[in-house]
Amino acid sequence: MNIKGERTMAKDTRKEIANQSIYQVFVRNHSEEGTFKKVQDDLPRIKAMGFDTVYLMPINPIGVKCRKGTLGSPYAISDYRAINPEFGTLEDFKELIEETHKLDMKVMVDIVLNHTSPDNVYVDKHPEYYYRTEKGTLGNRVGDWTDIVDLDYSNQGLREELWDMLTYWAKLGIDGYRADVASIVPVDFWLEARRRVANINPNFIWLAESVHAHFINMIRNGGWGIANDYEIFEAFDICYDYDVFEITQEVFKRNYPLDAFKKTYVLQQSIYPKDALKLRHLENHDQPRIANLVQNKTEVENWIAYSFFAKGVAFVYAGQEFGATKHPSLFDKDVISLVDNGVNHSDLIKKLNEIKHEEIMINHDKYILHENKEDILMIEYYAGDKKMLGIFNVRGYKGKVKTDFEDGEYINKISGEKIQVENNEIEVTVKPIIIEK
Secondary structure (H helix, E strand, C coil): CCCCCCCCCCCCCCHHHHHCEEEEECHHHCCCCCCHHHHHHHHHHHHHCCCCEEEECCCCCECCCCCCCCCCCCCCECCCCCCCCCCCCHHHHHHHHHHHHHCCCEEEEEECCCEECCCCHHHHHCHHHECECCCCCECCCCCCCCCCEEECCCCHHHHHHHHHHHHHHHHCCCCEEEECCHHHCCHHHHHHHHHHHHCCCCCCEEEECCCCHHHHHHHHHCCCCCCCHHHHCCCCCEECCHHHHHHHHHHHCCCCCHHHHHHHHHHHHHHCCCCCEEEECCCECCECCHHHHCCCHHHHHHHHHHHHHCCCEEEEECCHHHCCCCCCCCCCCCCCCCCCCCCCCHHHHHHHHHHHCCHHHCCCCEEEECCCCCCCEEEEEEECCEEEEEEECCCCCCCEEECCCCCEEEECCCCCCEEEEECCEEECCCCCEEEEC
């Protein structure tokens, strides 16, 4: 809380996080071998695209009991303090951290603290850590998650154990946590976790998988507690974009007009703290590939450019840079294609990361997503006398758009091409445009 009693984002969130980008890796499916060493081999390529953080989906052993598929979900963890032997050893993981740091990138790791596998080491050692159904059996509050059982945060011993576990991994050198379904875990738990980890690494990054509106309502209607994004921002630096993502996906598929996206986005900007950071993902391991929802390659490029230019933290799921359409299984071996099969957005992403790291993306006086009538997305940043404008043609719009840029010739920071402003209007191209004054 601030001195006025208003809820704010985490008070020690660093401003520079606002121009960061994250690359998501599922170790099992990132290569045929599915190991830390093969991820390590790919680090130079990831770095070349300009990413700041490599986010690894859960690295812990997977439960056998009630397992889904042949290998099981990485979100059904059997031991929080161990490494999944399929990926390698603890020493391999430490080496991956070290090599990532040598390339001036950070390592973020998925933590799954709402639930465990039914054969987690806690089940026998600490049965009191678990939520119980009315029949007194282990269970969970989301019916289709049949391979997991929920933890009970009314147990102080559980909290102490998990705080200690989180500091253990932080001491090994990781730089951030992505918290799975963070909204279901009590906010006061996260606040204390943040405090303790900060004693080890004050620059640690906290990313919350905050949840869809319908999920919040479902959990509340079941009689259980769950936090909305406004509350989650107290403890986390970044929240998922799921509060608007269902509408966004319908816009991707052209089931909704682009105007629906603009209005929802503008609303999102008004209901959170001014400096709140959203994760600007187009896809992830739970959501369809953008290339499946938007069939036009050039429109996909515009959506990618928007996701980097919009206020928030940019995000790419491995394979997105090559226009991957296959959504890899969480439960079986299903290797992601990381080769150019006629689509390669890597150079575009590299250029967007360069723009993302410019000072105006952190320090600006004004930020606007324009609600203009044209079928485009148009974003402006203002910092003193400096302005930066992005125009993203996500619907194949043909025509001109009004701008407050003075007449003259400008250079598209993405392509290097000349952009002409005449009568305060710009001819919209099929490619994304970013210009500055």
